[in-house]
Amino acid sequence: MDLNQYKFDVLNDEEFEEFSRDILSSHYKKTFRTYKRGRDQGIDASICDEKESIIVQVKHYCNSTFSNLLSTMKDEIVKIEKLNVDKYILVTSLNLSVGQCKSLIDCMSGYLSS
Secondary structure (H helix, E strand, C coil): CCHHHCCHHHCCHHHHHHHHHHHHHHHHCCCCEECCCCCCCCCCEEEECCCCEEEEEEECCCCCCHHHHHHHHHHHHHHHHHHCCCEEEEEECCCCCHHHHHHHHHHCCCCCCC
8 A cells, every 4th residue: 555645634633643543453463542632642542462462653744844743752751751651653644754654763763662
């Protein structure tokens, strides 16, 4: 699936979170839980079961800049450190270059692997 063909700007934040949850649930063959709007402590969706804990953070930044996303993710590191999970997934609507992906991975020092 080529996500570059989709127009995410027609979705609001909540709809993009639900879309992301549905894609991840299909991929992992597990149901991700989402939470009501508001302060989310760095968790937009999650799975916590006896096998693993997965936290998802969704950033709907399709009309923003990479520098805004990078700055936000630097602030998220404090929240991630408190979560102590097996896997952390970042989903964004911002179209990223290879270099920008590498910059995000470097910024998240060990929390994002790809």
